[in-house]
Amino acid sequence: MRLLTFFAKRFVAGETAEEAVKAVKKLNGIGMSTSLDILGENVTNQEMAIKTADNYISLLQTIKDHALDSHVSIKLTQMGLDISDDFCYDNVSRILEKADSLNIFVRVDMEGSPYTERTLQLVYRWHEKFPKMGTVIQAALYRSEKDVEELNKRKIRVRLCKGAYKEPSSVAFPKKEDVNANYVKLVDMLMKDGDFPGIATHDGVMIRAALDAAEKYGRTKEFFEFQMLFGVNRAAQRELAEQGYGMRVYTPFGTHWLPYNLRRLRERKENVIFILKHFFKD
Numbered sequence: 001m002r003l004l005t006f007f008a009k010r011f012v013a014g015e016t017a018e019e020a021v022k023a024v025k026k027l028n029g030i031g032m033s034t035s036l037d038i039l040g041e042n043v044t045n046q047e048m049a050i051k052t053a054d055n056y057i058s059l060l061q062t063i064k065d066h067a068l069d070s071h072v073s074i075k076l077t078q079m080g081l082d083i084s085d086d087f088c089y090d091n092v093s094r095i096l097e098k099a100d101s102l103n104i105f106v107r108v109d110m111e112g113s114p115y116t117e118r119t120l121q122l123v124y125r126w127h128e129k130f131p132k133m134g135t136v137i138q139a140a141l142y143r144s145e146k147d148v149e150e151l152n153k154r155k156i157r158v159r160l161c162k163g164a165y166k167e168p169s170s171v172a173f174p175k176k177e178d179v180n181a182n183y184v185k186l187v188d189m190l191m192k193d194g195d196f197p198g199i200a201t202h203d204g205v206m207i208r209a210a211l212d213a214a215e216k217y218g219r220t221k222e223f224f225e226f227q228m229l230f231g232v233n234r235a236a237q238r239e240l241a242e243q244g245y246g247m248r249v250y251t252p253f254g255t256h257w258l259p260y261n262l263r264r265l266r267e268r269k270e271n272v273i274f275i276l277k278h279f280f281k282d
């Protein structure tokens with residue numbers, strides 16, 4: 001039970017919106033912005049998908065009421081993408097309307113490759129009506145170069161990450177060095193033509209590549225930001241913020257933390273060792 005509690009808290013800001021607000025205030029206080037995420041995915045029950053969208057709508061109001069420097073991030077399978085595209089479109093449109101009225105940015109996270117095309121098609125539709133929203137591109141996927149081209153053309157904001165989902169070699173680079181090389185290529189495209197790119201990584205080499213590309217195209221600090229995950233590489237988060245770079249911390253909260261935390265464990269075997277060490281410590 002103790003292990004479970006510790007594991008639950010390792011990468012999330014808490015179970016409730018109150019706990020999340022506290023965490024955001026702390027981060028805002030040290031010069032970092034956030035993107036709040038209500039944990040959950042693969043919801044196949046309509047009522048639950050509607051309820052989750054309602055929770056996001058009230059979260060947006062909370063951001064406004066507490067004057068937090070925060071966006072929100074949503075997952076489409078949490079909003080009913082597994083039910084139908086039209087249902088998901090309508091459900092998320094309610095969040096986007098509220099966000100638009102409060103002038104808060106909404107990011108659509110990218111999930112596994114079976115959802116990539118549908119996610120992008122929905123984002124294209126929403127963006128025509130609600131320009132204050134963007135999405136995520138995963139360097140792991142072969143298709144991403146074409147997608148970045150299209151998103152840049154449409155002036156849709158991109159958060160670039162490596163990709164957290166286990167993908168087959170038919171759609172994604174199996175080797176880490178190829179994912180990294182693609183990340184560097186996509187960073188270059190985003191720094192050249194993207195609208196306020198979000199460079200989401202904890203990898204010092206990718207961060208360096210982003211800074212080099214920004215310099216190459218004369219893109220100054222106000223026109224891009226770095227993004228990292230809550231609880232991961234806090235030293236680098238602080239260092240970049242202190243150097244005056246935009247640092248946005250992806251801050252998830254809620255009770256459905258298991259799949260999210262398992263993805264975080266898979267990214268780094270030391271995390272498993274860290275958690276087990278804590279378990280045997282006392």
Ligand code: FDA
Binds near residue numbers: 138228250263
């Ligand atoms: P990499 O995995 O190579 O790690 C580089 C170094 O960073 C490691 O050596 C370690 O020091 C540190 N590190 C990385 N992960 C760690 C962890 N979990 N715990 C401790 N240290 C760690 N993915 C996705 O598919 N869809 C999405 O929408 C998003 N959204 C997203 C938002 C933000 C803000 C971030 C930072 C990341 C995502 N991701 C994501 C996850 C992303 O795809 C990727 O899985 C992780 O960021 C890890 O990749 P890195 O770029 O950090 O490199």
